[in-house]
Amino acid sequence: MNETLNVLVIDDNQDQLEVLRIVLGKRDPDLKVEVYADPAAGLQALSEKSFDVVLLDYSLPGVNGLDLLRQIKDRWPHLPVIFVTGQGNEKIAVAAMRDGAHDYIIKEGDYLKFLHKTIRHAHEKAQLEKQILTSKLRLQALFDGIQDFISVQDREFNVVMVNRKFADWVEEEPDALVGRKCYEVYFKRSEPCENCPLQATFQTRQKDFLEMHHDNEVFHIWSYPMTGLDGHLDFAIEHLRRVTDQKRMEEQLIQNDKLVTLGILSSGIAHEIRNPLNIIEAARYYLSEVIPPEETDKHEKLMIIRKNVYRASRIINNLLEFSRKKDMDAQEIDVNAILEKTLALIEKEMRVRDIEVVRELEPGLITYFDPDGLRQISLNLILNAIQAMPEGGTLYLRTRRDESGNICLEVEDTGIGIPPENLKNLFAPFFTTKPIGEGTGLGLYIVNAIVSRNGGEIKVESEIGKGTLFRVMLPRKSSPDVANGKLIENHRAEAINA
Numbered sequence: 001m002n003e004t005l006n007v008l009v010i011d012d013n014q015d016q017l018e019v020l021r022i023v024l025g026k027r028d029p030d031l032k033v034e035v036y037a038d039p040a041a042g043l044q045a046l047s048e049k050s051f052d053v054v055l056l057d058y059s060l061p062g063v064n065g066l067d068l069l070r071q072i073k074d075r076w077p078h079l080p081v082i083f084v085t086g087q088g089n090e091k092i093a094v095a096a097m098r099d100g101a102h103d104y105i106i107k108e109g110d111y112l113k114f115l116h117k118t119i120r121h122a123h124e125k126a127q128l129e130k131q132i133l134t135s136k137l138r139l140q141a142l143f144d145g146i147q148d149f150i151s152v153q154d155r156e157f158n159v160v161m162v163n164r165k166f167a168d169w170v171e172e173e174p175d176a177l178v179g180r181k182c183y184e185v186y187f188k189r190s191e192p193c194e195n196c197p198l199q200a201t202f203q204t205r206q207k208d209f210l211e212m213h214h215d216n217e218v219f220h221i222w223s224y225p226m227t228g229l230d231g232h233l234d235f236a237i238e239h240l241r242r243v244t245d246q247k248r249m250e251e252q253l254i255q256n257d258k259l260v261t262l263g264i265l266s267s268g269i270a271h272e273i274r275n276p277l278n279i280i281e282a283a284r285y286y287l288s289e290v291i292p293p294e295e296t297d298k299h300e301k302l303m304i305i306r307k308n309v310y311r312a313s314r315i316i317n318n319l320l321e322f323s324r325k326k327d328m329d330a331q332e333i334d335v336n337a338i339l340e341k342t343l344a345l346i347e348k349e350m351r352v353r354d355i356e357v358v359r360e361l362e363p364g365l366i367t368y369f370d371p372d373g374l375r376q377i378s379l380n381l382i383l384n385a386i387q388a389m390p391e392g393g394t395l396y397l398r399t400r401r402d403e404s405g406n407i408c409l410e411v412e413d414t415g416i417g418i419p420p421e422n423l424k425n426l427f428a429p430f431f432t433t434k435p436i437g438e439g440t441g442l443g444l445y446i447v448n449a450i451v452s453r454n455g456g457e458i459k460v461e462s463e464i465g466k467g468t469l470f471r472v473m474l475p476r477k478s479s480p481d482v483a484n485g486k487l488i489e490n491h492r493a494e495a496i497n498a
């Protein structure tokens with residue numbers, strides 16, 4: 001049994017309409033035919049009821065059949081229209097096809113005999129077109145919904161199809177990219193990219209992959225063969241993903257992982273080396289006591305031992321600090337007092353090196369911080385400043401409390417300065433410009449680690465030949481223990497112990 005189809009016929013010839021109705025009803029009773037001699041009434045019927053096929057005569061009263069066809073196609077673009085013309089009007093039939101008619105019929109011979117078949121055929125064709133359009137729209141929606149960049153290209157790298165995301169990236173409309181070279185549009189190049197995976201896919205008919213670095217970005221590019229029904233490989237799909245952030249994160253993770261391992265390793269080694277160092281230092285001390293003072297060359301050698309033991313233990317302390325995760329011993333501290341104690345450790349060294357210290361310390365800077373952490377920060381910054389002034393100079397030490405209550409510590413020198421290209425690496429672990437044995441490159445890394453895990457900030461200003469300023473901001477903090485009584489407990493314990 002045939003599907004019932006509603007057919008609308010517009011033809012000004014009443015006799016013709018009658019014949020049509022009778023013939024069609026006889027040949028295919030499932031065609032429900034409505035006939036209109038007046039084009040306006042036909043249009044009215046179309047807007048009120050759903051029809052499956054329209055049969056439209058070319059010669060109509062007061063209106064050109066082609067105009068009416070265009071009106072119908074504008075309002076119902078997927079409704080199949082069969083255009084009917086008289087003999088000698090074949091050219092008009094071709095124009096009607098161009099304007100969207102599904103088929104045409106020339107009124108000649110026994111054309112009525114096959115009209116029902118033409119109607120069914122036009123309907124089937126329209127149904128198929130609808131299905132194709134629906135799947136095309138679905139595919140396009142899918143294509144455009146993908147958040148990676150997708151394009152289809154031919155063997156000459158001409159873009160054939162591109163998704164919305166890709167077009168947005170280059171700030172163009174997808175249609176404007178069709179026909180242009182992939183490498184020009186996306187990478188602003190005049191020739192294909194080296195190791196282009198599409199080129200490989202066209203050669204091998206296999207999928208391919210490339211990690212590409214371009215403009216400080218990292219891309220992953222996959223290419224897939226797109227074989228036609230005839231088996232020819234005329235097109236390939238390019239799937240491009242920007243992975244810059246992911247890459248950075250991966251590198252960071254690897255770096256963190258390395259650092260954790262290094263931390264465990266170095267704290268183990270540091271503990272092991274501390275003991276022999278203590279023994280060396282004790283032995284040196286003993287020798288310095290028993291060797292008569294007039295044997296100066298021996299005392300000089302002992303000084304060399306002392307200096308190097310000191311250097312080795314500083315490296316060990318750095319390594320231990322490096323592996324330390326938390327500031328366990330935060331307490332109320334006097335910032336200036338800690339700075340003074342740190343300075344006292346190295347003041348002699350500074351005098352020898354002809355370095356003058358200028359203090360601009362705001363009194364009464366009490367905060368809640370790990371004293372060892374602050375000692376590490378100030379010692380590393382001051383040592384760096386000293387090392388930057390081999391010919392002597394001035395070291396400025398400044399402390400103050402800013403309007404938000406944060407503590408600000410400045411260590412400034414009049415030394416060699418830092419080349420701009422080194423600024424970005426300063427806080428990286430093991431970055432050093434000092435000769436092997438003199439610097440581990442951990443000083444600023446540790447400073448930065450302590451400052452940032454306490455919610456602070458560190459800034460550098462430097463000019464080659466003029467000097468460097470390190471400004472550390474430690475956020476205002478009050479003791480969490482005061483509230484829960486821990487400090488009071490501690491005081492009580494101290495009082496009992498005393």
Ligand SMILES: Nc1ncnc2c1ncn2[C@@H]1O[C@H](COP(=O)(O)OP(=O)(O)OP(=O)(O)O)[C@@H](O)[C@H]1O
Binds near residue numbers: 384385416417438468
């Ligand atoms: N005040 C400064 N003036 C000039 N360069 C500096 C200054 N502070 C740091 N630098 C540069 O930054 C690098 C890294 O400093 P950092 O303190 O991390 O390591 P280091 O001093 O080389 O070794 P370490 O501190 O472990 O003994 C130094 O090698 C130096 O090039």
Ligand SMILES: [Mg+2]
Binds near residue numbers: 383384
């Ligand atoms: Mg240093």
